[in-house]
Amino acid sequence: MIEKQQPVYKSTFSVPYFSPQAIEEHTQMREEILPFTVRIVQDEVDLEKAIRVRHSAYARHLPVLAETLREPESLDHEKGVIILLAESKLDGTPLGSARLQSNQFRSLAVEQSIELPSWLDGKTMIEVTRLAITEGKAGRLVKSIMMKAMYQYWIENNTDYAIATGRAPIDRLYDQLLFTDLYPDRGFIPMQHVGNVPHRVMALSIETLEQRWEEVNHPLYKLFFHTHHPDIKLDNWQHINSGDVIRRIVLESPARLSA
16 A cells, blocks of 8 residues: 655745744844934033034025024923934034924924814824934934934823924925825915924824834834834933923023024
8 A cells, every 4th residue: 555645845925934933033123333322412512512403404405594593492491392412423423403392281383383183182292393414424324213212202201193394305204204194185384483484294193103114014114113222312311301401501501502
């Protein structure tokens, strides 16, 4: 009697087998060291650097508005506001900055120009303003890491939605991050609080971001969710309100800041 053997073949469409060890290695968080750090502004020196890169970035596209950004703005001093600063490890040169404002203590800056949809009532929101990145080869990486630092801050503060206003072509950055228009039929809306420069008003659901990025195989998914960046230093976010720090700086050292 001849014993029948099961056919052995390799299907073109078969799903490859991964051992538990391979799966663990694939999903394990890797560490990446950067040539710069991203942290929260804490003192006068940090503030000066953030203002410098902010003014420089705006001067390239909005020179008239940039002239009003040589010194700290009143919102920089408010409670519930922090400023992120990216700076070179080599020489401390500022490479980027961004301001994050929570609606915990007051209305968001964008609400000076437009009323937000009612479905956002009662939601925890943090608005991104004054995003500024230096020119150069490192600019793209700095921008991505700055956005990751923002995401970490949103998560730590139990944020429901991130809000951003983007003028052309900055609005494309928020499109790439899957922000959606709050007023799709209105397009670019003049913002009275930003010199009437037209902006798109956009929002991002923080709770669903990781899942959405995984589903669309977003190019920044691994950078955000499977890479540890020890150079993002937000450990002091629980213990510092940079609005209070900056307010103290302005009171103590107005001459130096206006120089």
